[in-house]
Amino acid sequence: MGDTPHLVLSGLAKTYPGADGAAVRGIDLTVERGRILAVLGPSGCGKSTTLRLIAGLVAPTAGRIEVDGRDLTDVPVHRRDMGVVFQSYALFPHLDVARNVAFGLEMRAVGKAEVKRRVGEALELVRLGHLAGRRIAQLSGGQQQRVALARALVVEPSVLLLDEPLSNLDARLRSTMQDEIGRIQRETGITTVFVTHDQQEALSMADSVAVMNEGRIEQTGTPQDIYERPARPFVARFVGxxxxxxxxxxxxxxxxxxxxxxxxxxxxxxxxxxxxxxxxxxxxxxxxxxxxxxxxxxxxxxxxxxxxxxxxxxxxxxxxxxxxxxxxxxxxxxxxxxxxxxxxxxxxxxxxxxxxxxxxxx
Amino acid sequence: MTVRRTGRMPWAHRLGRAGWAAVLVALYLFLLAPILVVLVESFDDATYLRFPPQGFTFDAYGQVFANESFRLGIQVSGVTAAVTALLAMIAGVPAALALTRLRFRGRSAIEAAFLSPLLVPHIVLGLALLLILAPIPLTDTYWGLILAHLGVTVPYVVRTVSAALMSADPRAEEAARTLGASGFTAFRRITLPAIRSGLLSGGVIAFLLSFDETVISLFVSGQNTVPLPVAVLQYVEYRSDPSIASLSVLLVLLSVVVVVLVERGLGLRRSLRSG
Incomplete structure (x- = not known):
């Protein structure tokens, strides 16, 4: 754990066809194994596009994405082995909680007995074991978030990607889920990238923070670096x-x-x-x-x-x-x-x- | 002074509600009266249409099935409507997907083109289709009828499926992709179930519209493939007897049965309303 580069982005850029400018203008980032990186920036700064690039949901215009030294740039999304938790959770409304979590395992042709065991474990991890048979519509926002986490983690992906994980929760639930995501990340030791516009979230949850603005990374560093030693006026103003x-x-x-x-x-x-x-x-x-x-x-x-x-x-x-x-x-x-x-x-x-x-x- | 609590509404309120109910009943009577007249007349024992009827018999219903042009018409319309509904569903889904999920030049023009058959008078469409289908030649064939009916039914499927797609989270399909599903598997396992009710209600509407289509069918059918509504028109040109009323009642029943079945299972009303 720690100190070995796990996820490496180099010169990653994306220009959407028909768009005025580039959404992401060549970013370099390294996340060490088992660490949490927060990508922090205002809306429209390109942070969500960055996450979608890593996940493989959009193809980069330039640059490389590597995991464990393996070039994933041209690997299609369904073979990329990234666990993604979407801002809207994107749960499958026609399937119950257990079937939602089982989906990734079914895609990997895992045997029935093992699916059952691993779904059970994943639901225990997010403390939802008692709700396995519930329909998605019957769950609260916080519970849906836990299902989304379990669904992403059950396939043991190489990297966990979270898009604004707490933005749809009310203030009280937000701090609970913040602790929960921290606990789950520590228990699984999974390399994690999350995107947020909330500086408090970024500073308190992440091992390192990359501050993004207008498609570029303004500064990368520990939360202390970012807050106490901002390299640029934008970082100083945006963080605190x-x-x-x-x-x-x-x-x-x-x-x-x-x-x-x-x-x-x-x-x-x-x-x-x-x-x-x-x-x-x-x-x-x-x-x-x-x-x-x-x-x-x-x-x-x-x-x-x-x-x-x-x-x-x-x-x-x-x-x-x-x-x-x-x-x-x-x-x-x-x-x-x-x-x-x-x-x-x-x-x-x-x-x-x-x-x-x-x-x-x- | 003590306040008496009763469960009763104030009398003015009750009068208001009764008034509303009366208006509604009158409105429905106005809408349904012609059908009621047909229903009553379908049991008459006369050999011509008259109102009010004087006798009571089920003979007219027997005559419907004894009439060969009606029997053939039911077959032609049934087959045409079934194939039309199926093809409209197959064509409607990709069209709705493209119109709701993709952004491309001319998207709104294509969207307008898809809805235009609903706005153009059927008599114009019928004439246009006759001019196109006659030289191929596809007039007076099943395929000609089906092609003609697709034009006026696909827009409904596109509409119901688009509405279903709009209320579904497009990220769900992406989530399935990140979990290892190929594009097709993600569509089949995640998006298709999400639009199932919209798709099926679109198909049912397509079936009923095709089964009922008269004006366009009149142009593109001939002697060999005569759909039921055209057969009915040809029949009443020369005769008018209660068997026409019986047939009408059967057609109304078919619509009601199909709609009720679908409504029970799928919530047709909901998917129409969200459209």
Whole structure:
């Protein structure tokens, strides 16, 4: 488990006939054996097409798909051995739960007794053993999702592909199924790729995350990489909330780059260095900025609270830096500290790791 | 003051409902009265059609089956309708699949072409078919009749099957493919069961329409293959006796029996409504 490349995509591209541009513009991805990769992006970014390319449901315009070093690019969908769970679940409404799960085994001409045993095991895995005889229409959304998982897993595919696995479930069920998919993946140890537009889902479920935008992969990395060290402004904005402040590089300060920011002065920021005098963009996560009532004589960053929105666990502030500087989002936990009303003068501070340089896509 | 609780509706409400019921009954009577007249007349013992009838006998029903042109007509119409329904189903499924699942240039034009036989007057279609079939020559043959009837029945199958396809999840067939089914197996095991009721109700409609088709048949039939409705027309040109009424009753019964059987088993009404 781990560290050996299992699924490898290289230069994979797809242009639909008659479409304006390419849906997928040459992506390279590697998933290690037994790991979970999340492909994260806004709708229309090409993430679902990527999943359909891997499954073999659409043919790529260019590029290769390999599993265990074997080129699958031209292998037709029904011989590709991919387990797919569709967003709509795509269960067979005229078959009961057990027959749905048995379908893949019947296609593989598995003997009756073994079909029965393996269907039973698969249903136990997703904790639906008691519903084997039910009709699909009698199941709840969460149960249908489990049937779809069992149906995909029962044939022991080489890779499990999940298309927006939680998007059709309500909030409470979503977190349950999130844990369930995690448990099932750990128990089966199957290499998994799932597609989502939900950054929380991607960060909490995946071993690595590929952020996609406009048919390209913007950044691939661990959830921590993606969230704390976004390589590009798109990633910073799409994954979590971010203040992006544009300024000018003023040279190095040890490990960091000093960036002159409007209303903030020279701020040391971590990340890939930017040449002195060049424009630089600094990212600051709203929850990493601390606020305090401004003492008259204190230095540092100061600002004026424009608005404060109470949201239960947190208060979301909008703070204008200096007199006419940029406006920052600041998020503070409630209860533990004093709140600040609109118009209040505040001093802003953050730990030195918080500001990150984010390269422009150019 | 105590409030008395009774299970009764307010009188105005009840009057309203009774009024609605009366309107409905009147409407159905208006629609069904001609059939009722025919039904009553079919038991008359006269040798000509009259209303109200004076006697009561089943003789007219016997005469239907004694009449050779009727017997032949039932055979011609039965065979034609069965083959037409079967071929309409075979042709309708791929057409519906293409129209609902594929996107291609001219799709809406083809869709309109499929529905146009429903809009063009049958007398125009009949004349056009006569002009096409006469030189081949296919007029006055089973195949000529079947071809002509296919034009007006395939659109119904395309419609009922399209409706069924539209309510089925196209991803289900893809799921079957990812589980190892070939394209044909995925269609046969997953999509076909999903459209089964739409397909069969389309077939039943095709059968009934073909069995009943008069105007087009009049153009393309001759002396040798005379479908029942044409035989009836030829008969009433010279005679009018209660056996025509009996035959009409039998035809109504055939439709009712077929529709009820299909409705019981398949939900014809549902698949028509979703269309």
């Amino acid at each position: 909330r971010a203040n992006m402040v544009e300024g000018t590089s003023r040279g190095r300060d040890g490990e960091r780059t000093l960036v002159e920011l409007p209303g903030l002065g020279k701020v040391p920021a971590a990340g890939d260095p930017v040449e002195t005098g060049r424009p630089a963009t600094v990212m600051l996560r709203p929850h990493r900025i601390a606020l305090a009532a401004a003492a008259p004589e204190s230095g540092g960053a100061r600002g004026t609270v424009l608005s404060a929105a109470y949201a239960g666990e947190t208060v979301a502030y909008r703070v204008r830096l200096g007199d006419d500087g940029p406006v920052l989002d600041v998020e503070r936990p409630t209860g533990s500290e004093a709140s600040h009303g609109p118009g209040a003068e505040v001093a802003l501070s953050w730990d030195p790791e918080a500001p990150r340089l984010v390269a422009d896509p150019s």
